[in-house]
Amino acid sequence: MAQQTKPHRRARRASSRAGTRTAQGDKTRREILDVAADIASVEGLEGVTIGRLAQELGMSKSGLFGHFGAKEDLQLAVVDRAKDIFVREVADPAMKAAPGLRRVVAMIDHWLGYVERRVFRGGCFFMAAALEFDGRSGPVRRRIAELSRSWRDALRDEIRRAQAAGDIARHVDADQLAFEVHALAQEANWAHELLGEKDAFARARRGVRVHLRSVSTARRRNHRA
Amino acid sequence: MAQQTKPHRRARRASSRAGTRTAQGDKTRREILDVAADIASVEGLEGVTIGRLAQELGMSKSGLFGHFGAKEDLQLAVVDRAKDIFVREVADPAMKAAPGLRRVVAMIDHWLGYVERRVFRGGCFFMAAALEFDGRSGPVRRRIAELSRSWRDALRDEIRRAQAAGDIARHVDADQLAFEVHALAQEANWAHELLGEKDAFARARRGVRVHLRSVSTARRRNHRA
DNA sequence: CCTACCGATCGGTAGG
């Protein structure tokens, strides 16, 4: 939440609007999107109405709207801003762990931490967006699906790296294992946000630990926690 | 979807409206709620607007609205109708399995089947409703949470039954195991609805099988699938 | 169950 590393890594997405973007305009835009992503995680992306957002930011509807071409463009911008935050808070920190088994654990751990310390007010932005948009079509849904899939794929790739390094048994299906540890983290988000269970994160961590130990080549204890 | 067993098990919920309810009125009401639950599973409970619903059913807004006192009452009625359908399609069929380990497997199996054969057009009604309402407050959110928790609790209770019967090792944490198998089924819904992965159900089933085998007292093969 | 209406809010535009 706090660290402001890499201030200029923001993707230079092609604006359908004016080609001229001032530094101040970019800053305003980012502030709008931060508020929008927070609202979206609580009330849904469709709950981010232009009037609501303008009121919360103390600016006029049309003034705010000028930063985006249409509501769909606003939604896409919010999703991409949420992705940048996810990368900063989860993916990047996990990269500090050694490749392979350690990094798989770190990825899940930072993911759970990002939900637990409320990077977004309503829990994991992407899980909320996924369930909200999975029944629709169009570019917003596609973008949410693409980013969600790529995160799970990153988990699988790291599992494969662990197998190549000999940390995880070769016979294990990496896709299956990624499916299962991904499931545990998502379940923690669900249990925490809906049921208010604070031990959900500990449960997910324990599940991941036991699970990975059972496929680890280094195990010497049995499968029990 | 097809079977129409137990036609009169519908809960006699206290209508805040007229005390007189005709058989025809009840039938219309149920038809409204079936359409509403289907829409809600795809576009969200908040997407079930009175105008939209009236148009889809070919009746006037006020005519439809007369069946409910306010939008919130409509939402509560939709949730309870979805619960009846879930019980009919998942919980009741699972009760035909022998108590204990067999029934735990049957509960997950029927749950996955209900998503797979599209009982609701947009996948699991309750998972969509959970992520939509977890950031809100009020009676609708509470009802969704209560029903979701009770289903996971039912899984845990059945696991305990399996332990009492000696099918599952006594040292296993039933809450933890319920958390994990529940996670696998929810992940299958997520992967199927968002990513369109048809093998998600097989993955969840495989995960549950391997998982339960690892805690089963009857196991003789090793933990591999 | 209906028609006819209400104020509020939606996404979006015109013009500056």
Add this chain to the structure above:
DNA sequence: CCTACCGATCGGTAGG
């Protein structure tokens, strides 16, 4: 960035 608007739709009501 603003004010001032637009038609459409929202939840809801009056009166029958």
